[in-house]
Amino acid sequence: MKISRPLAILLVLNVAMIACWIWSRSRSTTQGVEASPSPTPVLAQGVPAPSSSDRLNATNSASASQPFQWSELESKDYREYVERLRAIGCPEQTIRDLIIADIDKLYAARIRSLHPLRKTLNFWESEETELANNYDTRVWQQKEREIEREKAKVLKDLLGVDLAAERQRNKGQVDAFDRRLGFLPEDKRSEIRDIVETFEEQERAIREKTWDTGLALTAEERQRLRELEEKREERLGRLLTPEQKELFDLSSSPTAEALRHDLYGMGATEEEFRAVFDIRKGFEAAWPKDQVDVGDEATLKAWGGALMEVEEKLKSTLGEERFAMYQRGQDYRFHELNGTISRFGLPRDRAAEAYEYLRLAEQEGTRVMNSQTLTPDQKTEISARIADEADRAMRELIGEGPFNYYKRRTR
Known part of the structure; x- marks a missing residue:
């Protein structure tokens, strides 16, 4: 057959x-x-x-x-x-998936025990999440982070992989940490993540009182933050080569992250980024964040003078036009304008044009308020007219609905 x-x-x-x-x-x-x-x-x-x-x-x-x-x-x-x-x-990725699922099940009971639920929920009773204000939820969040770090250590010991990065991949998401540090091998990226998260947790514990109360840091708290920063830098220095440390600072340091925010909408080149980064890093080394005693008038005056020198140096480095764009990126209103433009599908260049109305109105308002020839009532009246004219121009440019949305966002 x-x-x-x-x-x-x-x-x-x-x-x-x-x-x-x-x-x-x-x-x-x-x-x-x-x-x-x-x-x-x-x-x-x-x-x-x-x-x-x-x-x-x-x-x-x-x-x-x-x-x-x-x-x-x-x-x-x-x-x-x-x-x-x-x-x-068995494929390595499948092994990872199996072990991660097992580890999650293993720790699930501990996570549930952090905020247990009642066995029966009557219709007249609030759910536990609706009663969250009866508790300090930061305690739960901290314990959850501790458990997640413990799970990450177990997975690292077993398979040598980064749990946070693995979770992002499984969700089809991009791990921003891995993207920024793509120049490093995976094992070093994992170690750096652990260092960064550990010191962020310790820093958060020191800063929380200031965030809650609005009070300035004490001298003791500033000293503790300084010591934390020194230890963090020391650990990173032991792990990375000088070239890797330089790239890490340019990629993931607080200075770099703040700078990328401030360069928004500017389309900065690598040369511009490095130049501004070096200037700002030098200023922050001379005047470390949180180390300025705002209660001392002489110190505050010296700090203000140093800041003005930095601004002049940046203007000289970037040029007038690029420096104006750099300043624009630091203004939250420009960020909100871009968000408004995106939400309503308007041409991108209208964000910059609308911001220019705001900038000119603000500049003219400052000139009026500093006038030596106008009375207080005249200053108030003219300033109000300038603001109204800027609003009218923006309405005409982006439309009534987008304008109202923007005003609510910046109120």
């Missing part, structure tokens, strides 16, 4: 699949893989992981004649479990 070509192809594929499966079993056997009655894997630290029945189906029903038991791959700790998965040729 003559066998058709499609049937012959199917037979060959089936034989190949059976041969591959037999090879995997024989290889696993030689490496000591034995069937076990569903042991419970544990982490290297001795923490039990979820049971196999919760994690994987015990039987592959598609191979009834030669049933494949997932329990053959299981072990009492995750390290051996990972080795056995690799031994049968």
